[in-house]
Amino acid sequence: MLSLVTYLRERPGARVGDVARAFGISERELVADLNVLPMCGTSFRGGDLLDIDTDGERIWWHNPDDVAQPLRLSSDEAISLLVAARAVAGLPGLRERDRTALTRAVAKLEAAAGDAAEGSARVGATFEAEGSVFADVDRALTERRRLWIQYYSSGRGEMTEREVDPIRLVSEGHTYLEGWCRLSEDRRMFRLDRVADIRVLDVPSDPPPLELRDLSDGLVRPAADDPQVVLEVGPAGRWVTEYYSHEESLELPDGGLRITLRTPDPAGLLRLALRLGADGRITAPAALAEQARSTAAAALALYADDEPADTPDDTGWRYGGERAGDGA
Template sequence: MTRTATRPAGSRASADRLARLLNLVPYLLARPGIEIAEAAGDLGVSERQLREDLELLWVCGLPGYGPGDLIDMAFDGDRVTITYDAGIDRPLRLTPDEALALVVALRMLVETPGVANREAVERALAKIENAAGDLVGAPVAVQLAGDTERAETLRATVERGRALRITYYTAARDETTERTIDPLRMLSVGGRAYVEAWCRRAEAVRMFRADRIDAVTELDEPAVVPPQARAHDLTGGVFRPAPDLPLITLRIGRGERWITEYYPCERVEAGEGDRWLVSLRVTDLGWARRFVLGLGPEVTVVAPAELAEQVRAQAVAALDAYASPAPASPEPAPAP
């Protein structure tokens, strides 16, 4: 994979810890009574990290998770011994349903944009499919939400490391623009496929939704990402509220409370009756105007005044359009 497949440090740390935990029980079973300092040296971690791993292992085990199902161990000073391994020393035997579930999960992982070490996942999938036998032919198709033909084309282009020229629709401003981008990675967030790239037009890293890219052309030149470009931390979602973005305040009814769960809000306060006051950051007031108009009559703009006026003006224009009679259709000419 190219640099576009690099994982965040947190993801690498989690993957490293998972691998260490999977190896830790067999390691300790083969060395009963080993000193924690010696084990930490063999595993290449600090004593503190090893103790944290052992505490985590203590609450791991077989489904049911009662006292007789969890991994257990005994400490004698600075020495540790596994006293119950929860069956981790036995070869894994999958039932047909478990094997099929694992095959489906790995197929989905292969289709996920931005997955690092795709080749390793494909090798593991091939081995399990070979062991599963006839289950491989089960009528199961895996496709992620938002994973369209356009997303697949983008994924292949990103992996080749080429620059792209795209025609992109920006919903926040309701406009279509031409851009040349240098992709960093493909990823899936909230069931939608995105390409994260250095945008030469904006001179910054931007996220582009695959289903809003109306046209894409792969250029002959390689993607060149400036040294200052950094991939975004998307643990909180694609939209990242910033203090310099417009802050709007709405008075909402019970039917619109879903807003507080779907959008990052800075303030939510109970108002009169069942009304709530909700404040949130938006990309611009144009998007906010369309957002409010789509919510219905139980929403009132409290601030800013500019947004309230925009909503009022567009609502009045819409009502005027409905009030105006449609032009009469011309009568057909008489037959000769």
């Protein structure tokens, strides 16, 4: 973002697409950075914040002359950056040229940070959950070889074994492998932290010719012909709209929402329904709503000694007078 400030200062009215390509990021990421920059300044005095905005096509910096002093990393920011850079430099599977470039960058940061760099040397970070998996995926991509993985599917709630022809690594909150899954005979995204075991096979990777998807709008983009599901959530369930792509969310009188979304695997939303408990329910399609109620009743029955579960009502799922999520 520091480089972005310099870039924009020298290019008034730069196009959003051109700037995104220059920095190797998506337009979505660029706009997110532009939403942060106006809150940045060179001190806590006020009056020196960056006045940068965009109309969606071009970017304008309205006060470059008023903010003449270049932005600098604070000590905390420098320490955080050094710790993260050293951790990435030690990541298994990192290409040697990238490791060398990163090591040079760390040396420059240490020189610029001065005394602050000494504190960063006493802190370490590792990527134990994904490090070895990342190394094997990176190797498979480099050598164009197929992978065997043991993978936990959150939608199915079970461990599966698959052979995958890797296509690319992508990151959005988590690191994902995009690959051609030989089990489903389709393109799939696999979260690296859900890979329980992995092997690089002595088989050439041979995915069918595929056009790489534009992921600037996110990893999950349901198709127009995917089944439609309607959820009604109370105020405590409004978080669903922040984590699930949806077509529409309508306000309800009690402060909740009616959420309409599409998914290729409606049954995968049963886990969401159980998690919501009394804070939400599936209302359509009717078959899925009934399946959610019966699944919740069966789950609650596991907590019973000899008492049968009550019949689910229209406002939630009950057992022994308590709503699911209240007492279970």
